[in-house]
Amino acid sequence: MRQISIFISLIFCGLLIFSSCSNNKIGKTKGLRVVQVGDISFYEGPFGDLLDKAELMNKPIFVDFTASWCLPCKQMEKFVFTDKILAKQLNENFLCYKSDADSQDGRVIQTVFDLGVVPSTLFLDKSGDLLIKNEGYTDAQTLLNSCKRVN
Numbered sequence: 001m002r003q004i005s006i007f008i009s010l011i012f013c014g015l016l017i018f019s020s021c022s023n024n025k026i027g028k029t030k031g032l033r034v035v036q037v038g039d040i041s042f043y044e045g046p047f048g049d050l051l052d053k054a055e056l057m058n059k060p061i062f063v064d065f066t067a068s069w070c071l072p073c074k075q076m077e078k079f080v081f082t083d084k085i086l087a088k089q090l091n092e093n094f095l096c097y098k099s100d101a102d103s104q105d106g107r108v109i110q111t112v113f114d115l116g117v118v119p120s121t122l123f124l125d126k127s128g129d130l131l132i133k134n135e136g137y138t139d140a141q142t143l144l145n146s147c148k149r150v151n
Helices: 002-021 047-057 071-080 084-093 104-112 140-150
Strands: 033-037 040-044 061-066 095-100 120-124 130-135
Touching (some): 040 084, 047 095, 047 104, 061 104, 071 140, 084 140, 120 140, 130 140
Parallel strands (some): 040 095
Antiparallel strands (some): 033 040, 061 120, 120 130
8 A cells, every 4th residue: 555655656746847848827836825715715826835745834734635627626615625624624724725627737636635526625734645535526524533533
């Protein structure tokens, strides 16, 4: 199991390096920016930068894998990410990352974590290894339970 995790991490790092060399919007982005979605503060930008930050801060990662055209994604923003208890748990204990399925980083994340649908949510350790994956619309209570399992 550990060898598979290392192999996937190496593929992911290689794809991130490759994508940063191309002429795309994500490759040109310098650093992370914070966006507020509901009551949760999400980082956007190069996923590699987020992994570096997670290592430095010794915090696990929560990923919201979404798309601008996805109706269930919009519903999660409106009804799930506004839950005060969930927002407090995520903001205090995780680095939250919003990944656009249509971006270069989003396609890499989709491939590495074998995501078949949007929305999907991922809980990763500080090194980016998968702990929990939820595909499809996920309610606040399920995400809270996942938070508790990770911490």
